[in-house]
Amino acid sequence: MADLDPENTLVIETTQGKVVIAMRPDLAPGHVAHIKKLAREGFYDGIVFHRVIEGFMAQTGCPRGTGTGGSKYPDLKAEFNAEPHVRGTASMARAQNPNSANSQFFICFDDARFLDRQYTVWGKVVEGMENVDKIKRGEPVMNPDKMLSVKVMADIQG
Numbered sequence: 001m002a003d004l005d006p007e008n009t010l011v012i013e014t015t016q017g018k019v020v021i022a023m024r025p026d027l028a029p030g031h032v033a034h035i036k037k038l039a040r041e042g043f044y045d046g047i048v049f050h051r052v053i054e055g056f057m058a059q060t061g062c063p064r065g066t067g068t069g070g071s072k073y074p075d076l077k078a079e080f081n082a083e084p085h086v087r088g089t090a091s092m093a094r095a096q097n098p099n100s101a102n103s104q105f106f107i108c109f110d111d112a113r114f115l116d117r118q119y120t121v122w123g124k125v126v127e128g129m130e131n132v133d134k135i136k137r138g139e140p141v142m143n144p145d146k147m148l149s150v151k152v153m154a155d156i157q158g
Contacts, residue, residue: 004020004022004126004153005022006152006153006154007036007152007153007154008022008023008024008025008032009021009022009023009126009152009153009154010023010035010036010039010123010150010151010152010153011150011151011152011153011156012044012128012147012149012150013147013148013149013150014049014131014132014135014145014146014147014148015145015146015148016131016132016134016135016145017128017130017131017134018127018128018131019107019125019127019128019129019131019132020125020126020127020128020153021090021107021123021124021125021126022123022124022126023035023036023090023122023123024083024121024122024123024124027079027081027083027120027121027122028079028081028092028120028121028122029079030076030077030079031076031079031092031101031120031122032122032123034073034076034103035105035122036152037073038071038073038103038150039150039151039152040151040152040155043063043071043103043150044060044061044103044147044149044150045147045148045149045150046146046147046148047060047061047062047063047065047146047147048060048062048065048141048144048145048146048147049135049136049141049144049145049146049147050062050065050066050067050140050141050144051067051106051138051139051140051141052135052136052137052138052139052141052144052145053137053139054109054137055109055110056108056109056110056112057106057107057108057109057112058106058107058109058132058135059093059104059105059106060104060105060106060147061093061103061104061105062103062104063103065140065144066140067093067104069103070102070103070104071102071103073102074102075097075099075100075101075102076092076099076101076102076120077099078094078098078099078101078120079120079122080098080117080118080119080120081117081120081121082116082117083121084111084113084116084121085108085111085112085113085114085115085116085119085121086108086110086111086112086113087108087109087110087111087129088107088108088124088125088126088129088132089107089108089112089121089123089124089125090105090106090107090121090122090123090124090125091105091106091108091115091119091120091121091122092104092105092106092119092120092122093105093106093119094119094120098118101119101120105122107125107132109132109133
C-alpha cells in the first residue's frame with residue numbers, strides 16, 4: 001500500500017468489507033477526476049451493487065439502484081484504452097452511446113476481455129478483492145450489498 005498515490009486511490013467501505021482501488025489518471029484522466037469529484041461530494045455513499053453477475057462483474061454507482069441513473073453532471077467522453085478487463089479491473093458502465101458513462105462502474109470478478117477497448121478502464125483493485133467476491137449476486141439483487149462510504153485516500157484522516 002505504501003507505493004499508492006493517496007490522491008489517486010479510492011477507498012470503498014462496503015457491507016462486505018474494505019475495497020481499495022488504485023486509480024489510473026494516466027489511462028482515463030477525465031474519468032478519474034469525475035469519480036474523485038463524486039466521491040468527495042459523498043455521491044457514492046449508500047449506493048447499492050444493483051447488478052452482480054457470477055464470474056463476470058459487480059456493478060454499482062446508480063443513485064436509483066436500478067442501473068438507470070447517474071449524477072447531476074454531464075456524461076463523460078469515452079477514454080477507451082488498451083488496459084485489459086481482468087480480475088480486479090474497475091471500469092465504467094455506459095449505455096449504447098460510447099460517451100454515456102456517468103457515475104456507474106463495475107469491478108470484474110474474472111477476465112472479461114470481450115469488453116476491452118469498448119469500456120473505459122480507470123483503475124484496479126489492489127486490496128479487498130476477497131470482499132468484492134462476497135458481494136451478493138443477482139439482476140436485480142435482492143437485499144443488495146452497498147458502498148457505505150467512498151473516499152479518496154488523501155482525504156482520510158490517519
